[in-house]
Amino acid sequence: MVPFAGWEMPVQYEGVIPEHIAVRTDAGVFDVSHMGELEVEGPRSHDFLQSVLSNDLDRLSDGDAQYTLLTNESGGIVDDLIVYRLSPFRFLLIVNAANREGDFEWLKEREIAGSDVRDVSDQYALLAVQGPHSLELLGLNDAPAFTFAEGMVDGIATMINRTGYTGEEGVELMVPADDAAELWDRVIERSVTPAGLGARDTLRLEVCYPLHGNDIGPETDAISAGLSWVCALDKEFTGVEELRRIKEAGPDERLTAFVMEERAIPRQGMPIDGGGEVTSGTHSPMLDRGIGMGYLPAERAVPDAELTIDVRGKPRRARVVKKPIYKREAGPSGGD
Amino acid sequence: MAAIEAYPDELRYHPEHDWARIDGDEATLGITWYAQDSLGELVHFEPPEVGSAITKDASYGEVESVKAVSDLVTPLSGEVIEVNQKVVDAPETVNEDPYGEGWLVRIRLSDQGEAQALLDADTYRQLLEEA
Numbered sequence: 001m002v003p004f005a006g007w008e009m010p011v012q013y014e015g016v017i018p019e020h021i022a023v024r025t026d027a028g029v030f031d032v033s034h035m036g037e038l039e040v041e042g043p044r045s046h047d048f049l050q051s052v053l054s055n056d057l058d059r060l061s062d063g064d065a066q067y068t069l070l071t072n073e074s075g076g077i078v079d080d081l082i083v084y085r086l087s088p089f090r091f092l093l094i095v096n097a098a099n100r101e102g103d104f105e106w107l108k109e110r111e112i113a114g115s116d117v118r119d120v121s122d123q124y125a126l127l128a129v130q131g132p133h134s135l136e137l138l139g140l141n142d143a144p145a146f147t148f149a150e151g152m153v154d155g156i157a158t159m160i161n162r163t164g165y166t167g168e169e170g171v172e173l174m175v176p177a178d179d180a181a182e183l184w185d186r187v188i189e190r191s192v193t194p195a196g197l198g199a200r201d202t203l204r205l206e207v208c209y210p211l212h213g214n215d216i217g218p219e220t221d222a223i224s225a226g227l228s229w230v231c232a233l234d235k236e237f238t239g240v241e242e243l244r245r246i247k248e249a250g251p252d253e254r255l256t257a258f259v260m261e262e263r264a265i266p267r268q269g270m271p272i273d274g275g276g277e278v279t280s281g282t283h284s285p286m287l288d289r290g291i292g293m294g295y296l297p298a299e300r301a302v303p304d305a306e307l308t309i310d311v312r313g314k315p316r317r318a319r320v321v322k323k324p325i326y327k328r329e330a331g332p333s334g335g336d
Numbered sequence: 337m338a339a340i341e342a343y344p345d346e347l348r349y350h351p352e353h354d355w356a357r358i359d360g361d362e363a364t365l366g367i368t369w370y371a372q373d374s375l376g377e378l379v380h381f382e383p384p385e386v387g388s389a390i391t392k393d394a395s396y397g398e399v400e401s402v403k404a405v406s407d408l409v410t411p412l413s414g415e416v417i418e419v420n421q422k423v424v425d426a427p428e429t430v431n432e433d434p435y436g437e438g439w440l441v442r443i444r445l446s447d448q449g450e451a452q453a454l455l456d457a458d459t460y461r462q463l464l465e466e467a
Contacts, residue, residue, distance in 0.1 A: 016402040017377050198403050263424070265380050265400050283379040283402050290380075312398075312405075314382075 002197070005097035007034040009197050016198035020285040023166055023203055024328070027131035028195035029187050032172070033180060036100030036121045038093040038107065044114030045089055052110055053083060054222060054243075056232035060085040065146045065163055067230055070095075070103060075221035075242040079103050080212050082163055084148055094126070094172075096212045110238075125180030129192055130170030130203075137190045140171065154186040165200065167207030167324065202282050205291060206326035208257050214268060215255055215279040215293055224251040224295065226323070254301035255279070257323045260290035264316035266309050273308035273315070274300065286326045296320070341369050344435055348451055349460035350393075350411035355435065358451055363412055366439045367399065367430065370464055376401040378427035383419040383441065390416060390443065392450050397440070399427065412450050414443035 001008045010031075012019060022028045040049055050057045055068035064085055070078040079099040084092040095103045100121055107117045135142055138153055140160065148161040159174040175183050188194060201211070210216045216225045221239075223231070223246040233244050253276065260266065266281030272294055281292030292309075300307075305320040347355045353371035357364040372378065380400040390396040395407040396416075420439050423429050430438035445451075455463065 011403060012376065015377055017379075202402060263380060264382075265405075267405070283400070285402075288379075 004197065005034055005100075007097065009034065010194075011198045012196040013194040016196070016202060017285045019193060019195040019199035020202050022193035023131045023168055023195060023199060024286060025132065026193065027129060027134040027137050027170070027191075028193045028199065029184070030128040030130070030195050030197075030200055031125075031180075031184065032128050032200075033125040033177070034097035035126050036093075036095040036097055036103065036119070037124050037126075037174070038095060038100075038104060039090065039118045039120050040093065040107070040115055041090045041118070042115040043089055044112055045091055045116075048110075048112050048115035049083065049091055051236065052107065052238050054227075054231040054237055054239075055083075056235055057083070057085075062087055063147055063149060065148055065161060067146070069222055069227060069230055070106060071222060071231075071237065071239040071243070072218055073239050073242070075223070075239040075246060076218040077212065077216045077220060077222055077225065077227075078106055078218055080210065080216060080227075082161075084161070094174075098213060123177060124174050125177045125183075127173045127175075127180070127183060127187060128164055128166075128170065129173065129187060130164045130166040130168045131192075132169055134168070134170040134192070137192055138171070138187070139190075142169075145169075153183060154190075156183050156186065158183065165209055166203040167209070167326070167328070168203075201280075202285060205280050205282050205293070206284050206286055206324065208293060208323040208325055210255065210293070211280055220255075220295070221246055221251070223247050224253050225255045251298055253295040254298050255293055256296045256301040256320055257293050257325050258291070258307055258318040258320050259284075259287065259325060260292075260309075261306075261317040261319050263289075264309070264311045264314070265290040266292035266311065266316075266318070270312075271310045272296065273310065278309065284326065290318075291325050292318075338431055339369060339372075339434055341373070342435070343368065343457045343461055345457045347435065347457065348411065348454035349457065350409060350454060351460075351463060352409040354409050354411050356411045356451070356454065357435075357439075358412075358445075361445050361448060362417070362442060363414065363445055364439045364442050365408075365410060365412075366434055367408065368460070369434050371406070372431050372434050372438075375399065375404055375406055378430050381423045381427045381430070381440065383424060384416050386416050386419055388416050389446070390414060392447075399430065408440065410443070411454050412443065412445055413447055414445045416441050417444050418442040
């Protein structure tokens with residue numbers, strides 16, 4: 001167990017690698033109750049959120065979810081989150097645990113009449129069940145990604161979200177905090193493998209999902225981070241002028257994925273020769289080699305560019321790859 | 337396949353969780369069951385170069401699991417005469433067999449007297465219990 005954003009979190013149960021493999025080939029369950037939940041309600045809640053979130057809220061109907069960013073005036077990323085449309089006048093934001101209070105204050109300061117932001121994090125628990133067999137093992141019907149519905153798992157009423165942070169099919173189950181322990185037990189009884197924070201990190205990095213605080217933050221803009229696909233630059237929201245300018249001019253740096261060409265494991269903070277540093281790095285269980293991401297000058301952020309990473313004083317060769325680093329259907333993109 | 341906890345009596349131990357199997361003026365070095373269990377499945381072994389000199393109580397290489405990097409501390413001084421290539425290629429061998437197939441390096445001792453300062457298996461077990 002390790003402290004994480006004020007929570008005691010399991011890094012691993014059986015081991016990072018077996019848990020990782022279970023999620024890629026079968027199903028694993030993560031207790032992600034540390035995530036924050038904010039509710040925004042009121043006749044003008046849509047207008048308010050449309051003005052502070054980067055993605056286009058008009059694309060959502062009731063029952064839809066969307067990956068989006070809370071941006072600052074310089075186009076930096078206050079947080080990345082998923083917004084759920086509960087009704088035309090009520091939205092749920094699931095945010096990073098470490099940013100829960102900061103996001104709440106950010107929204108409260110900008111709130112407009114007719115929209116009310118509430119932090120409901122302590123009322124809810126969240127279990128992410130992820131992997132190709134996750135729906136089948138839970139006895140749930142498939143549904144399109146980024147949708148949600150009310151449902152039942154073994155008699156426990158839950159919000160079933162077709163979302164996740166692993167690159168695999170799966171759901172995130174949101175239940176009242178009092179029901180969490182029982183839901184966990186029921187899910188485990190259905191032969192889902194318990195998985196910890198360690199595997200959560202290796203899984204998300206293989207598919208190049210950025211981690212707020214490592215790969216993205218208030219000082220990194222959404223375009224350089226490769227997140228222009230969640231920025232509706234044709235609408236008005238905080239920082240949009242700066243993001244339009246960066247998009248137009250082309251970013252100086254890009255968040256880039258790489259795989260090691262030599263045996264070595266890149267870690268956060270290691271310098272990259274010629275500028276930049278590793279923002280996330282680990283050992284990829286699927287590729288059986290070191291992988292990572294970092295900001296590179298745009299001209300070097302192209303597939304097959306050769307990099308040298310300073311691994312505790314030793315130069316180690318790496319190669320830029322297209323994101324994601326690991327892709328199930330097509331096989332790993334980082335092979336020799 | 338993880339190994340079962342054990343600290344063989346014929347080995348000598350360093351408090352930093354490294355072991356030495358002394359054979360005349362040579363020794364084989366590795367990490368203890370406790371060390372590999374604490375680290376989790378190893379995914380990288382950064383060995384010293386053959387021919388390099390290593391000094392008792394100092395780092396001579398690194399092992400890494402997914403989440404952590406750990407310095408290897410040599411219990412004895414000497415010259416590296418062999419690196420276990422099997423562990424370089426398949427670091428998880430250390431988890432499977434920390435005192436056998438999972439040995440790390442062989443050295444030629446520069447001071448056989450240094451062995452006096454190492455712990456026997458009983459003393460090392462006591463140290464683990466107190467920790």
